[in-house]
Amino acid sequence: SAVISQKPSRDICQRGTSLTIQCQVDSQVTMMFWYRQQPGQSLTLIATANQGSEATYESGFVIDKFPISRPNLTFSTLTVSNMSPEDSSIYLCSVEWREGHYNEQFFGPGTRLTVL
């Protein structure tokens, strides 16, 4: 299994600023994912981050708004740039854990972002 931590756990930010969210895993993993959960909504995949390559963004999400770093196999960051109140959400990272034929995605506790 994999244990995931995120920093910060929550933040309140001003419009127009940027926030970088950190995701740390206790094991080396190839694939990491970033999700957004808007208030009262389900999870939506923002991007997939494979170590050593550019992140792959889902439709509706762009690198300029959500730049991602993946410097090694246990760490990733997501930056929410030029924030507006519409960016108020919970941001979660997850990892795909593979062991033989078994695979599962584990999720971090999330970062609750409020933009004023």
Added chain:
Amino acid sequence: AQSVTQLDSHVSVSEGTPVLLRCNYSSSYSPSLFWYVQHPNKGLQLLLKYTSAATLVKGINGFEAEFKKSETSFHLTKPSAHMSDAAEYFCVVSDGDSGYSTLTFGKGTMLLVSP
């Protein structure tokens, strides 16, 4: 393309009565299906998963789900609800077509348990 429909946004039960949370899916490939639970201010936890083995899948905390291909359903059940089951439940489908598991989440069902 894959999608998930959770038929109820809220389900209310009394403690000790059965729980049924409904989920229908659409997938172009042989899907993997999951149920995740999210307690208030807590992270997501995997309840159970189906990956083309037995169609009746048993998970944690007494939950189980049955994969019915003919009905494209993967409903979650529990014989007797407990107060601690109150949470939001997400049905999730993955096709793994891209070489890794791309998860598509349903909109969630909030389970309310009354004494």
